[in-house]
Amino acid sequence: MTEIKSEYDVVVIGAGHNGLACAASLAKTGRKVIVIEALDSPGGACATTEFYEKFSVSSCAQWLYQLNDSVVSQMSLEQHGFELSARNIPTTVLCESGDHLTVFSDRLEGAGVSDKDKAAFKSFTKQMLKFCDVLSKAFKRRPPNLVDRSFGDVMALLGLGMKIKMLGKTDMRDLMRLGLINIYDVMEENFDNDLLKAAISLDSVMGSHMGPRSPNTVFGYLYRHMGDIYGYGRPGVSVVRGGMGQLGQSMAKAAKAMGVDIELNASVDRISIDLDKVMGVVLKDGRELRAGIVVSSADPKTTFEKFVGLANLETDTLRRVKNVRMKGDAAKLHIALDGLPNFMGLAESRLGDRLLIAPNMEYIEKAFNPSKYGKFSTSPIMDISIPSIHDSGLAPEGKHVLSAIVQYAPYDLEGGWEAGKQPFQNLLIDCLSQYYPGLKHQILSAELLTPVDIEERYLIHGGHWHHGEISLDQILMMRPFPGVSQYSTPVDGLYLSGAGTHPGGGVLGLAGLNTAKEIISQKKNRTG
Structure with a gap:
């Protein structure tokens, strides 16, 4: 010691x-x-915690993306035991019909996505990464002091200005415009596919008290995708071995x-x-x-x-x-499963993807609205991981772990979380069952962490x-x-x-x- x-x-x-x-x-x-x-x-x-006998899960942050x-x-x-069990994991947006959309870092598959949307996605991604690259240097130093500016602050501001100018007139204009508007309007301008628009919108608001129509949500998307510029394991999300x-x-x-x-x-x-x-x-x-x-x-x-x-x-x-x-609006659901999950229409090879329940932008916005009044949505959003697909050590042989970030779950829930926790957990399992009909028969144990639980457990x-x-x-x-x-x-x-x-x-x-x-x-x- x-x-x-x-x-x-x-x-x-x-x-x-x-x-x-x-x-x-x-x-x-x-x-x-x-x-x-x-x-x-x-x-x-x-953190990695054992929430059921021999079942372990990343109990708060579940994806590595921006390290x-x-x-x-x-x-x-x-050299000290850090290792990824999977990297560059694609995102699959689930559809109740089984016609899911898989979003890779550079392409789209499924959901009848049009050639027009495929081309637009490549253009959109290319432009967003340009903007991320411009902002990335500002992330790696202290923010400038605009009142008592040092020489370093002045040079940093000049450097940022030059990088923005070097984008060219079109991209520079778009960056200035996009930084202040909502992601909903940007999606409507660029794409037709509802699942694609929902996936990008959710990345813009994940972990926040905002919906797709909230101002400044384009910045939320850029912030999240900084990991594609400097993140370990980039592009895309990764899973850490051992949680x-x-x-x-x-x-x-x-x-x-x-x-x-x-x-x-x-x-x-x-x-x-x-x-x-x-x-x-x-x-x-x-x-x-x-x-x-x-x-x-x-x-x-x-x-x-x-x-x-x-x-x-x-x-x-x-x-x-x-x-x-800083009042949290996200919960965490952990489920110990008695076997391999079976989502309708989802190939076994896609079970290791980042799975989303967010069928369209209106669904996300409607899920957000009740949280403004201290209520949880009856149609929640979920960002799902089955980490045991990539790391068998997280569950006993033949068993699996399902972990989901859930939006929206207001910290100040009307009536309090002591009374609301079990009804919300039941609601989440019902929601998952719409895409995974055999879920309830495979559940060995389940744990829900509300924002109040997260505050108490992690002192946030x-x-x-x-x-x-x-x-x-x-x-x-x-x-x-x-x-x-x-x-x-x-x-x-x-x-x-x-x-x-x-x-x-x-x-x-x-x-x-x-x-x-x-x-x-x-x-x-x-x-x-």
Whole structure:
């Protein structure tokens, strides 16, 4: 067991993927770093849990899509047990008639899709990837400070402007237009096939409190598909062998190999502050870890309201913290199956695909509408994985695991989740059975995680996977809010490094790398 000291250069709160990436980067510079984690395993929402006897599942994040190559290479993760069991997985949009549509990274198959839509899909994908490439460099550095601009900020803005200009007049005009409108209208302009339009629309709103007609949803699509530019295993989604928890375990092993101390089952009581300067962290068991720098990879509300404390916040900062929108609208369903799933009209070779229940854009929009009033939809959206197809170790021989991200499931459910959880789970199984008639006869056990469960299990305020909505008023220099959007905070020595900071949620690792760069850069500026 690692001996835990009482003095460090840096204390990192949270052993999620961003916290571990940040800790490892700082340790490489010779700093003494410790990571404090309240849970009993590293990885945060990158978790693998056994939900039924010998049945394991990625219990929060289920797909690897956006993890930056730099995280894998800098931490040598492949040398510490990180491995993909499948990559470049296509998406199949299920149809009740069995005439499903399969969307590959470069082509379409099935559902009677027309040659016109096939050609339009190639053109659309090509243009979207151009736009993603333009934005990708902004994701790999701190967002520019528009008030106190440094030379680096000016150069970054000029560089972004030049990349946009180099798109050419047509693409530049389209980027400016698309960034502000909704994905519904864009789909209507480009395609005829309902399943195709639904698949792209769902990618634009997944994990958010938005529907296809909501403003700024085109940005949601671009954000998700950044993984096609810099994601490990690109293009498309991947499955991690051993579940997403194996990523957390591999990152923890790599960080320890670089000299990082990691203490699990250690809850933070508060961040110690004296005269607006960080002094360290006080744990709930009474121990104090002294450090001149504290990095919190917890969400912004947890960091400021619980760890910093309202009494240590100025009125303006307090108001901004309270206004961060981060109430989850997604649930997670896990089912232990007594055999191989059998979806109507779906070839066995397609069972390992990313499977969607989202027949058209109107269906998605109607599913979203009740959540605005604290109700779940009677026609839910599902993003389904059967990971045991790719990784037999997740279930006993001959058995399988079904995992589904479910939209929309409002955090503040009318009547509360204690009363609503079982009815919603029954509804989800009924919905799945429309496409998979034998499902109920194969269920050995089922588990539903609501946003409230996700909040309690993974200590994420509001159960929001992204630590805050991914929308134009909460991205770049606005994330999580002005004044703390360059990772540093009004408290000297306190930095944010979680999904609630730039560039945002998902399993990217860039917030962790960027925060480390900022800390190293500020130290050089002070001593240079």
